[in-house]
Amino acid sequence: MSSKQCENSVSCSGVWCRFSDGHPAYLARHYWWAYLWRWGVWFFDHQPIINAILFGQYKKLSHRALQDCMKSRPAGRLLQLTCAYGSMTPALLNAMEDELYLMDVAEIQLNATRKKLTDADKQRLLCARMNAEFLAYRNDAFATVLIFFLLHELPPDARERSISEAIRVLRPGGRFVITEYGACPKKNLLWRFYPTRWVLQHLEPFLERFWQVDLAAMLGEHAKKQGKVIKQVDEFHCFAEFYRVSVFELEP
Ligand SMILES: C[S@@+](CC[C@H](N)C(=O)[O-])C[C@H]1O[C@@H](n2cnc3c(N)ncnc32)[C@H](O)[C@@H]1O
Structure with missing residues (x-):
């Protein structure tokens, strides 16, 4: 070639x-x-497959993320920052009556998400193709931003830019829900057992560096640069801290 x-x-x-x-x-x-790749998208977007990739933790993590978005939800728009396989987007739409904003850089992912929705829900999904590093939304446009397993897939500079952009579009008093791998999961057998760690790190080339990131500190720095203050208000761990759902809020 x-x-x-x-x-x-x-x-x-x-x-x-x-x-x-x-x-x-x-x-x-x-x-x-x-x-x-269309066959990859077809293959991975099956509930048993995505659940197996998350070592059986999909339901727990998606329910918790949904709950964290919806509980006493701050008034205003909700943005799902990039598509996710499984039932996350349909479940969000099911739990709300207003519109859900969804962006992704891959048209094939946006189309795959639309296919999972009823006609009525499609009307309430406002999709846009864009890069998370350079969002085309205005400052303070959203009251809630949800990220589901994106950050560990980004190289460090792209991760920094995406976090900065997510904070830029989140309004004061808004909520930022992040579902991700936990910080370096040394207690977990999957991490301790070198062959599984080796496989994971080859399939997820940026995970090793993500494991070293202090997420709260990184968010704090980006918020500060924008004259905002962000605080962690909750954290849920599962699978011996291999995964987490973290909730942050911007000061009003
Ligand atoms: C949310 S992440 C991982 C989701 C997780 N593995 C799952 O499906 O549960 C994958 C999505 O992020 C999108 N993506 C990756 N980098 C992006 C970027 N810079 N801007 C927008 N979308 C991006 C990919 O196109 C893909 O749809």
């Missing part, structure tokens, strides 16, 4: 080049098989 230049000037060659068009290079290069 001939080499060509990707959108962000990283030269590429190989199967992933076919998926680089309009997508961040890291997404095409490391995750084409999971998020951009």
